[in-house]
Amino acid sequence: MAIKYLAGNRLTLLNSGAEYFPALLAAIEAAHSEIFLESYIYANDEVGLRVSNALCRAVARGVVVNVIVDGFGARNFTTDFLPQLTAAGVRAMLYRPELGSFLGRFRLRRHRLRRLHRKLTVIDARLAFIGGINIIDDDNTPPGLRPRYDYAVRVEGPLLGPIHHAVQRMWEIVAWVNFKHRYRLPSPTTPDLAPRGSQRAALLIRDNIRHRNDILHAYVDAFAAAREEILIANAYFLPGVRFIRALQAAARRGVRITVLLQGKTNHPLLRSATQALYSLLLEQGIRIFEYEKSFLHAKVAVIDGEWATVGSSNIDPFSLLLAKEANLAVLDRTFAGQLRASIEAAMLAGAREMRREDLTGQPWHSRLRRWLSYGVVRVLVGITGYGQKHWRADEETASVTPEEQ
Structure with a gap:
């Protein structure tokens, strides 16, 4: 897969909600024509309230505000925020809302696992935010996990073309599926593609039509080109055979991983x-390394101090095979260096290196739990209909099977 990098962008790396939400809210307050916002989670907490109030104020200024949240990740959105937003004039919809009986929510079918996992916001077709941060306070986590650690990127420049097209297309699809004809976009807005910086970047999306494996292929191709170092920070890491084989090949070439x-x-x-x-x-x-200071939610990587990615896609079958995702791929040493330094600082502040003796020294029931958990996840993937096609190759190659128990 040839990634189409666009030059002339200005990219600002944002570390967690402490940097992301002030930038997002400032952009919403400055909006004058349109806002598109997509989020998997939209929590009823201080952040959710502040974002909602800012969106309502934008509508009062004449801004057309379009919001899509996932019907499972933000399943309380219809009661927590939808009445307030629609009353103010915000155009809001759910992607695949959870319907049916209480017991029906536990039926594992492929379409129920196809979630809108993207975190994208576009302001006036001139400024975008992309990354892994939902509309939720960093401290809104279970006890012992605070604060959430994650990344997003503020984007200006020619990359607004594909990003704006992506959010417009998603809006049109969801409006059509939900019979929201009044929510159709009257005419396409022309994005501001003027150069704003000197950084090269590309939008990577995953969907079930034309971009089924774009993010996976981007990782695999970057690993194949790696010569010195691969640094990955990811919340949910359960890669399939192609991903692991690419990492193994890089390791055999002497790449530090x-x-x-x-x-x-x-x-x-x-x-x-x-x-x-x-x-x-x-x-x-x-x-x-395992990050023990708090809850790691990042989905980022840096390769050879030049290539980097920040986005919503985990490295697991649910993100790489099912969900709608959006990542930014960057070819720029300055940006990659900033991200690498940030990851290394996080590791130094709160990560513990795992060694083989840490695993072999654990009791038998811990090893059995890991083996059983791996089997359960494989079963869940198999229920979706993707297991045989994408995961059975693991059984055919001893080099990509889990630890012997």
């Missing part, structure tokens, strides 16, 4: 399943 994962999590099943792969990765010389 470091992976930063969650040490504290709100999804213990996925963490245990991930730990089933630790022995395999460690045997290849890949260093693994």
Whole structure:
């Protein structure tokens, strides 16, 4: 897959909600024509209230405000915010709302796992935000996980073309599916494509039509080109065969590979399943760190101090095979250096390196739990209909099977 990088962008790396939400709110307050906002989670907390109030004020100024949230991740949106927003004139919709009986919510079918996991905001077709940060306060986490650690990027320049097209297309699709004919876009807005900086970047999306594997291919191609270092920080890490093989090949070439994962999590099943792969990765010389200071929610990587990605896509089958995702790929040493320094600072402040003896020294029931968790996740993926096509290759190659129990 050839990634189309556009030059002339100005990219600002934003670390967690402390930097992201002031920038987002300032952009909303300055909007004068239109706003598109997509989020997987839209929480009823201080951040959710501040964003909602800012959107309502924008409508009062004559701004056309379009909001899409996921019907599962933001399933309380209809009661918490939709009445207030629609009364103020905000045009808001849910992507695949959760319908049916209480028991029906537990039926595992492929379409129910196809979620809108993107976090995209476009202001006046001249400024965009992309990353992994939902509309939720960093401190709105289970006890012991505060604060959430994540990244987003403020984008100005020619990349507004594909980003603006992506949010417009998503809006049109969801409006058509929900029979919201009055929400159709009257005429396309022309994005501001004037150069604002000197950085090269590309938009990577994952959907089920033309871009099914774009983010996966971008990772694999970047690994194949790596010569010195691969640094990954990702919240949910359960890659398939192609991803692991690409990492293994890079390790055999002598590339230094470091992976930063969650040490504290709100999804213990996925963490245990991930730990089933630790022995395999460690045997290849890949260093693994677990972030224990707080809740790691990042989805970022830096390769050779030049290529970087920031976005919404986890490295697991649900993001790479099912959900709608959006990542930014950047070819710029300054940006990559900033992100690399930030990840390394986080590791120094709150990460613990995992070693093989940490795994072999654990009791048998811990090893059994990891093996069972890995099996359960494989079953869940199989239920969606993707298991045989994308994961069975793991069984055919001993080099990509989880640790022997």
